[in-house]
Amino acid sequence: MRLSGVAPLLAALPSALGRLSQPPIANTTKLPTHYGLLLFPHFQALDVFGPLDVFNNLAMMYKNSTTMYLSVLSKTMAPVTTGMTGLPGSFEQRIVPTTTFTEYLNGTRPPPTNLGDIEVLIIPGGGGTRSNMTEEIAFVKQIYPKVKYIITICTGSTIVSRTGILDGRKATTNKFSWAWAVKQGPKVNWVPTARWVEDGNIFSSSGVSAGIDVAYAFVSRMYGEPVANYLAQAAEYNRETDPHHDPFSTFWEVPGST
Numbered sequence: 080m081r082l083s084g085v086a087p088l089l090a091a092l093p094s095a096l097g098r099l100s101q102p103p104i105a106n107t108t109k110l111p112t113h114y115g116l117l118l119f120p121h122f123q124a125l126d127v128f129g130p131l132d133v134f135n136n137l138a139m140m141y142k143n144s145t146t147m148y149l150s151v152l153s154k155t156m157a158p159v160t161t162g163m164t165g166l167p168g169s170f171e172q173r174i175v176p177t178t179t180f181t182e183y184l185n186g187t188r189p190p191p192t193n194l195g196d197i198e199v200l201i202i203p204g205g206g207g208t209r210s211n212m213t214e215e216i217a218f219v220k221q222i223y224p225k226v227k228y229i230i231t232i233c234t235g236s237t238i239v240s241r242t243g244i245l246d247g248r249k250a251t252t253n254k255f256s257w258a259w260a261v262k263q264g265p266k267v268n269w270v271p272t273a274r275w276v277e278d279g280n281i282f283s284s285s286g287v288s289a290g291i292d293v294a295y296a297f298v299s300r301m302y303g304e305p306v307a308n309y310l311a312q313a314a315e316y317n318r319e320t321d322p323h324h325d326p327f328s329t330f331w332e333v334p335g336s337t
């Protein structure tokens with residue numbers, strides 16, 4: 080038996096502590112390294128932190144096998160709030176961007192400057208998608224040809240649908256906001272009953288918490304199902320692994336839901 084055949088076998092055995100050892104990344108093709116997060120005021124917190132927590136753990140637990148970078152992009156460098164404009168009080172959280180849209184496009188972003196093009200663009204949703212998204216839509220449209228994958232969460236899909244990129248393609252969105260969201264892309268084949276939808280290089284999820292499931296689905300696709308399962312078990316998360324299982328579509332009486 081060749082030595083290279085022994086290593087995967089050993090990796091599958093429980094360690095002396097009785098814990099499952101970490102499964103290796105299954106995929107031998109080129110893995111994405113540069114992730115981007117698009118932010119706008121009044122984004123939905125879990126749309127961002129659900130998927131990011133999955134990718135944070137991936138980057139940390141698999142740091143020996145893959146290197147990942149995250150760019151946080153917004154219109155300006157001002158911290159971006161979850162808060163709704165005009166909401167009384169100040170119940171909000173803010174994220175500091177790493178680069179503006181213009182700097183990224185102009186190649187004048189602050190260091191590190193050697194990250195290359197964004198390969199995976201994560202687009203959250205939230206109340207802000209109903210405000211003026213002109214600059215966000217233009218940015219996505221402009222960088223799309225060089226992006227390898229887009230992951231949308233919740234009404235984040237409406238930012239992509241308004242670029243025209245989703246025309247004739249399948250996607251889903253938040254079921255609570257369905258009526259408004261689908262109007263933002265009349266030529267999109269919106270899937271009414273779906274936890275998430277994968278159409279080529281675009282992964283779109285249903286509302287808010289569904290972003291966590293689409294993030295694991297993306298990890299499964301790129302890094303292998305054992306890696307996705309390992310990360311979800313470590314996070315003690317009950318994954319939805321069936322993209323067609325969507326009780327929220329019937330609860331919210333989405334037309335065409337089954």
Ligand SMILES: *[C@@H]1O[C@H](CO)[C@@H](O)[C@H](O)[C@H]1NC(C)=O
Pocket residue numbers: 101140143
């Ligand atoms: C990563 O590499 C370090 C140094 O070689 C090693 O100590 C550690 O156990 C490795 N971690 C994993 C998860 O393989």
Ligand SMILES: *[C@@H]1O[C@H](CO)[C@@H](O)[C@H](O)[C@H]1NC(C)=O
Pocket residue numbers: 181182185187
């Ligand atoms: C970006 O490039 C454009 C066109 O070259 C220029 O007009 C603009 O001032 C630049 N903006 C920044 C922030 O570098």
Ligand SMILES: *[C@@H]1O[C@H](CO)[C@@H](O)[C@H](O)[C@H]1NC(C)=O
Pocket residue numbers: 211212213214
């Ligand atoms: C939306 O924003 C764009 C770019 O900032 C601006 O040109 C446009 O006038 C705005 N539209 C509305 C309706 O405020």
Ligand SMILES: *[C@@H]1O[C@H](CO)[C@@H](O)[C@H](O)[C@H]1NC(C)=O
Pocket residue numbers: 106107108109110111299300301302303
């Ligand atoms: C491996 O990753 C590539 C993208 O880097 C993806 O297109 C492909 O489907 C993945 N293959 C497997 C078997 O996971």
